[in-house]
Amino acid sequence: MLSACTSDAPGTGLDVQGLRAQLAKRLAKNRGAAAANPLVALTRAKLAGREGPVMIMYTPKKRTYSTLGLIGENQDVQTFGTPTKKSISMSGGVMLATRGLGADLLAADTQAVRAALKAAKATTYTRRYRRLDGTNLLVKESFQCSLTNAGAETIEIVELRHRVFQLRERCENETSAFSNTYWASVDNSVIYKSHQWVSRKVGYLDFYLLID
Amino acid sequence: MFGVTGLIDMPTAESQPEGELSFSSTYFAGTLRNTLTFQITPRLSGSFRYAIISNWGPVTTTGGRTYDRSFDARFQLVREGKYRPAVAIGAQDIIGTGIYSGEYVVATKHVTPAVKVTGGIGWGRFGSNNSFANPLAALHPGFATRSAGFGLGGVPVFGNWFRGPAALFAGVEWQTPVKGLAVKAELSSDAYTLETVDRSIFNRRSSLNFALDYVLKNGTRVSGYYLYGSELGLRVTVGLNPKKPKSGGSVGAAPPPVVPRPKGVIYKTEWTEQADVSAVLRANMKKLFKAEGLELVAFSVDPYRAEVRFRNLTHDIAPEAIGRLARLLTQIMPDSVETFVLVPMVKGLATVAITILRSDLEALEHDVDGAEQIFARARFQNAPAMPAGEYISAISYPDFTWSVKPHLQLSLFDPDNPARFDVGIKLEAKAEVRPGLVFSGALIKKIFGNLNENQRVTATALATVRSDVGLYHRSSNAKIEFLTAEYFFQPGTNLYGRVTIGYLEQAFGGVSAEMLWQPVNSSFAIGVEVNFAQKRDYVQLFGFQAYNVVTGHVSAYWDMGNGFTSQVDVGRYLAGDVGATVTIDRAFDNGWKVGAFFTLTNVPFATFGEGSFDKGLRFVMPVSWFSGVPRTETIAKVVRPILRDGGAKLDVPNRLYGLVSDYHGDRLQRRWGRFWR
Numbered sequence: 001m002l003s004a005c006t007s008d009a010p011g012t013g014l015d016v017q018g019l020r021a022q023l024a025k026r027l028a029k030n031r032g033a034a035a036a037n038p039l040v041a042l043t044r045a046k047l048a049g050r051e052g053p054v055m056i057m058y059t060p061k062k063r064t065y066s067t068l069g070l071i072g073e074n075q076d077v078q079t080f081g082t083p084t085k086k087s088i089s090m091s092g093g094v095m096l097a098t099r100g101l102g103a104d105l106l107a108a109d110t111q112a113v114r115a116a117l118k119a120a121k122a123t124t125y126t127r128r129y130r131r132l133d134g135t136n137l138l139v140k141e142s143f144q145c146s147l148t149n150a151g152a153e154t155i156e157i158v159e160l161r162h163r164v165f166q167l168r169e170r171c172e173n174e175t176s177a178f179s180n181t182y183w184a185s186v187d188n189s190v191i192y193k194s195h196q197w198v199s200r201k202v203g204y205l206d207f208y209l210l211i212d
Numbered sequence: 213m214f215g216v217t218g219l220i221d222m223p224t225a226e227s228q229p230e231g232e233l234s235f236s237s238t239y240f241a242g243t244l245r246n247t248l249t250f251q252i253t254p255r256l257s258g259s260f261r262y263a264i265i266s267n268w269g270p271v272t273t274t275g276g277r278t279y280d281r282s283f284d285a286r287f288q289l290v291r292e293g294k295y296r297p298a299v300a301i302g303a304q305d306i307i308g309t310g311i312y313s314g315e316y317v318v319a320t321k322h323v324t325p326a327v328k329v330t331g332g333i334g335w336g337r338f339g340s341n342n343s344f345a346n347p348l349a350a351l352h353p354g355f356a357t358r359s360a361g362f363g364l365g366g367v368p369v370f371g372n373w374f375r376g377p378a379a380l381f382a383g384v385e386w387q388t389p390v391k392g393l394a395v396k397a398e399l400s401s402d403a404y405t406l407e408t409v410d411r412s413i414f415n416r417r418s419s420l421n422f423a424l425d426y427v428l429k430n431g432t433r434v435s436g437y438y439l440y441g442s443e444l445g446l447r448v449t450v451g452l453n454p455k456k457p458k459s460g461g462s463v464g465a466a467p468p469p470v471v472p473r474p475k476g477v478i479y480k481t482e483w484t485e486q487a488d489v490s491a492v493l494r495a496n497m498k499k500l501f502k503a504e505g506l507e508l509v510a511f512s513v514d515p516y517r518a519e520v521r522f523r524n525l526t527h528d529i530a531p532e533a534i535g536r537l538a539r540l541l542t543q544i545m546p547d548s549v550e551t552f553v554l555v556p557m558v559k560g561l562a563t564v565a566i567t568i569l570r571s572d573l574e575a576l577e578h579d580v581d582g583a584e585q586i587f588a589r590a591r592f593q594n595a596p597a598m599p600a601g602e603y604i605s606a607i608s609y610p611d612f613t614w615s616v617k618p619h620l621q622l623s624l625f626d627p628d629n630p631a632r633f634d635v636g637i638k639l640e641a642k643a644e645v646r647p648g649l650v651f652s653g654a655l656i657k658k659i660f661g662n663l664n665e666n667q668r669v670t671a672t673a674l675a676t677v678r679s680d681v682g683l684y685h686r687s688s689n690a691k692i693e694f695l696t697a698e699y700f701f702q703p704g705t706n707l708y709g710r711v712t713i714g715y716l717e718q719a720f721g722g723v724s725a726e727m728l729w730q731p732v733n734s735s736f737a738i739g740v741e742v743n744f745a746q747k748r749d750y751v752q753l754f755g756f757q758a759y760n761v762v763t764g765h766v767s768a769y770w771d772m773g774n775g776f777t778s779q780v781d782v783g784r785y786l787a788g789d790v791g792a793t794v795t796i797d798r799a800f801d802n803g804w805k806v807g808a809f810f811t812l813t814n815v816p817f818a819t820f821g822e823g824s825f826d827k828g829l830r831f832v833m834p835v836s837w838f839s840g841v842p843r844t845e846t847i848a849k850v851v852r853p854i855l856r857d858g859g860a861k862l863d864v865p866n867r868l869y870g871l872v873s874d875y876h877g878d879r880l881q882r883r884w885g886r887f888w889r
Contacts, residue, residue: 072469077578079469087466089578096578099467099889102840103460106885109580128580130885134455135801136529138583138885201460 038065039208044159052211055080057088061203068207088205092117093182093191095198095205103201106130106138113169116147117182118189120165123147127171131199143171143178155183155193157208162192176200213238213437213447214304214312215247216259216284219383219398220421220437222338224330225300225320227288230254231455231798233806240437240445241407241414242266246630248829250806252798253775258808259284260829260851261305261312262625267413281625281853283307297321303373304337307827309365311406314338315374316381326387330398334381335374340403341419343377366824366854367817385425392427400440417441454804459840462528462889467536468504470577471543473570479548481515489513490604496544498606504536505842509557509647512603518545519553519599521562528803528836528844530556530874534566535887538573545570555595556875559700559866560648561708562595563875564732577888587884594732597702607644614641619656623663623681625853634661634685638693653695653715658688673819674857675759677719677786681855683750684718691752693718694865706731708868717863720745720786721756728868735771735877737869740764743862745786761788763862769869771877775799777807779869786860789813793859795830801883803834803846811859819858826859828852 038056047054055068068080068088077096079089086100094110094117112125129141150166164183171178178197185192192209215236218224228234228251238245243266249259261282268278286302297319305312318332333339335346336358348355358376359369383398398421407413418441425435437445473479483489490513497508497520505526512519518541524533534554541552552573554566568590576582576589619638624631636659642652666682696714703709708728715721722745730737742764749755765783772778779795791813797805810827817824828851835845873879 072471074470074472074574074577081466085465087469091578096580100463100465101461102463104462104889106888107578107580107582130580130583132461132885132889134453134457134461135804136883136886137801199460 036065038067039158042158042210047158047210050211053078053080053209054211056208056210057082058206058208059203060206088207092189093184093194093207093209095194095196095207098198098202098205101198101202103199104131105198106132113145113147116169117167117184117191120149120167120184120186120189122149141173141176143173145169145171152186153183157192158210163187164192171197178204213240213245213445214259214284215245215261215449216249216257216286216302219330219385219396220423220439221400221402222330222332222334222381222383222398223286223300223302223316223318224328224383224385225288225292225298225318225332227251227255227257227286227300228451229453229455231453231800232451233453234449234451236433236447236449238445238447240439241443243407243413250798252806255288257286259286260853262630262853263312264630265311265407265413267411278311279625279630280309280311282309282312292321306368307366310369312337313369313372314402318381328385329382330384331380331382333378334401335376335378336372337402338381339377339379339401340405341379341401343379343401343403346374346376346378348374348378365822366827394425396423396425397421404440414440415442454800454802454806454837457802457837457840461840462532462836462842462886463840464527464842467889468500468539468543470539470573472574473547479546481548483546483548484513484515493544494604494606497540500540500544501537504540506533506537506540508606510599510603510605510607512599512601513545513549514601515548517551517553518549519555519565519601519603521555521557521599521603523557524844526842526844528834528842529801529883529886531880531884532842532886532889535889538568538887542570542573555599558871558875559650559698560644561700561702561868561872562597563872564880565593565595567591567593583885583887586887587881592732592880594705596705607647609644609646611644612642614639616640621656621661621663621685622849623666623685624851626666626668626682628668629662629665632662632665634658634663636661648700650698650700651696652698654693655690656693657690664688670821670856672821672857674787674789674815675761677747677759677761677857678855678860679857680750681719684752687751689751689753692754693752696865698866700866700871703727708872710866710868712864712866715748715754716743716745716865718752719748720862721748722746722760724862724864726864726868728872730769730869730872730876732876735773735879737769737873737876739767739769739867739869741767741783741864741867743864745862761786765861767869769873771799771873771879773878777805781861785811785813785858786862787815787857789815789858791815791859793826793861797830797832801879802837803832804837805830805832807831811861813859815858821856821858823854823856826852826856 057066057068066082071081072079077091081087089097091110092114094113096108096110098104107130109128116123124146127143127145131139133139147169154161163186167182169180181195182191183193194207197204213221217226230251232251235248245263247259247261251257263280265278282305284304288300290299292298299319301317303315314336316332316334316338320330322328346355355375358372379401381401385396387394400419404416408416422438423435427433433449435447439445501508507523509521527533550570552568555562572589576585617638619636621634636657638656640654644650663685670679672679696712698712701709710726712724724743726741728739747757747759763784765781767781770778777797777799782792784790793811795809797807799805807830830850833847836843
């Protein structure tokens with residue numbers, strides 16, 4: 001394939017960057033190998049000295065792992081970035097926005113969920129989601145959600161054991177439904193592990209909190 | 213097989229999802245039909261067909277083939293309900309030579325989830341087999357007969373619609389349990405008189421047609437046919453929908469987070485007294501802007517307000533560039549600066565001045581309705597040509613850029629060869645000498661291709677302004693695609709101006725002057741353009757031919773808001789003819805546009821020649837749509853069934869409406885969801 005030469009990089013020439021990205025994606029798909037789970041190889045010693053919060057994100061649909069580091073904080077919302085320039089915004093461990101995944105979650109409200117998670121008992125509430133459709137128009141969705149406490153359990157993330165409640169959230173509206181799961185600590189409601197839905201095309205994301 | 217949603221040769225009452233653009237190629241009995249169909253609205257669809265029919269005429273002329281171009285339209289009157297069938301009305305080959313013309317009313321119903329039944333009544337081609345007297349003749353005797361003549365073609369013969377004998381057609385489609393496979397059978401009312409009675413293109417032994425239809429995983433559809441008891445046929449259909457990009461959205465880099473200021477403190481302003489404050493701010497902005505695909509042009513700063521003039525280099529949607537800039541300013545600007553005024557610049561023109569408060573950015577970054585809220589609180593005003601107060605420029609003039617790219621030139625629908633192309637290399641250079649004053653040019657060199665095969669000399673009663681396009685591809689020397697000096701300026705509030713001198717396009721050089729009036733919040737704009745054009749030599753170097761003409765237009769542009777934009781130009785065209793052009797585009801807010809245009813002038817249809825008047829389709833495809841990676845480039849293509857000399861407009865680069873309209877009217881608001889992206 002011919003590639004273009006330019007005096008300044010952005011905005012000129014063939015869309016070589018975009019085509020390369022597509023080609024890489026296709027090759028990776030064909031190789032079919034699932035990326036190795038970094039949680040298996042990690043030890044607390046390797047993480048010593050690192051300042052938190054640090055998370056690992058797993059995308060079940062693509063079978064890929066990414067590290068998430070804090071890149072921004074505004075009021076009670078933390079924004080985490082991946083090395084490949086994707087970002088996830090969370091409030092108290094509840095995801096409210098993604099960027100760079102394609103069919104992103106533009107915005108969502110989290111107050112009701114967070115209050116329910118803190119109470120750690122059966123509750124129902126409404127959640128609002130915002131996304132952009134293929135023509136950049138805002139799509140507003142509202143879901144009826146119910147949270148249930150599946151009980152206490154102990155989970156282990158990189159040699160640290162946490163006593164958590166497994167809280168299941170089921171949300172539905174006329175067109176779609178999804179189920180999120182949060183493993184929140186029994187005493188201070190830190191979410192150590194979660195399984196959260198983004199969109200039909202992206203699917204779910206799993207988060208593991210390595211360092212608080 | 214006519215390339216529209218249907219059974220085999222007969223149509224059905226179904227429609228595609230809105231926005232669906234599909235291209236199908238059907239081959240049977242020496243006939244190749246290529247059809248492009250677009251679902252304009254949920255109920256209205258249009259098609260453009262290019263058919264190559266072999267054994268049509270004596271072998272001595274064009275090898276015995278005829279090349280037919282036609283347009284169709286279909287409107288779904290009623291959608292399918294529980295007991296109610298879908299009903300549609302359509303007309304085929306509306307504006308053409310009439311080989312395929314016909315009209316129909318058709319109904320389709322699912323009798324089980326897997327089986328669909330269709331029945332309809334047709335006229336013209338669809339009313340030619342087992343026909344009976346037109347039932348509409350009961351309304352008016354004029355419906356009884358249909359005239360045969362089509363003259364030069366290119367003009368809709370309304371007087372023929374739904375007239376003449378009628379016939380019934382029917383069909384059934386069964387979705388088999390095999391995923392993607394369907395079986396179809398139909399009773400065709402098309403007697404193929406022109407092909408089987410007037411000529412012997414094939415043998416029509418029966419009215420029954422059968423098909424096997426298979427949809428591949430990527431959406432491509434392949435169909436095999438057994439037709440009229442004697443022929444086999446094959447069809448391949450590919451499609452895309454501008455509303456559904458493969459990536460699902462932008463996969464570009466995530467935006468920089470807003471950096472909030474500490475709360476409950478008084479923000480100091482001593483930083484303004486620092487000696488090198490301008491240099492420091494400029495250096496920081498230049499560095500951070502580049503990483504976000506933006507370029508700093510100029511800025512002015514006081515203790516509480518910063519005005520930043522910038523260029524968007526990579527973001528396909530304007531609000532995203534504006535949002536990125538706003539985020540960066542929360543990172544760069546000292547805490548006391550509360551008001552941000554953002555001015556996107558295009559070719560030295562200040563398009564709009566957007567005022568946003570830093571406190572609003574901090575408060576709304578993660579608000580669930582953040583996009584709408586920030587739009588409501590922002591102010592959009594006309595931007596003056598120069599920033600208020602003292603400003604610091606960040607571009608060192610002359611600003612020189614160049615590129616070398618592969619170059620493709622296509623020529624479609626020539627009667628001798630439906631598709632020709634040249635591949636070569638293009639060297640382009642641009643120097644902005646002062647704000648708004650640009651010198652640019654491009655040199656193309658063909659490497660290989662067959663555009664020079666176009667040897668035809670078209671007989672024309674008008675001045676030869678476009679029909680000699682083939683002669684511009686004869687020689688294979690390096691050619692000057694364009695070489696111009698352009699000046700962009702803002703003569704007043706809501707006014708933009710342009711003057712271009714030089715070699716403007718492939719066939720003409722000269723002087724072009726344009727003025728556009730579009731207030732910031734208006735979806736309506738008016739422009740005036742006057743050109744002096746001189747015909748260029750066929751070798752496309754520095755020489756000119758003798759022909760010259762003064763052309764000009766008054767143009768009205770209207771972004772209608774419901775997914776349609778329109779443009780009307782009234783004036784004088786290259787051959788000296790006077791008239792008007794109407795263009796209507798189905799425009800999507802990701803940059804996609806599918807449109808149609810026609811031009812009527814004081815040139816009589818007979819003088820214009822085949823086609824009667826200039827018309828065509830135009831497509832704009834944003835490059836970013838294909839990969840999801842943000843880019844500003846678009847691919848624009850104009851398709852004309854016939855290229856003649858009437859109604860020809862000068863092809864001047866960088867016309868003003870295309871430069872500034874994305875920052876005006878409702879367009880910015882509709883796409884504002886991308887602000888926080």
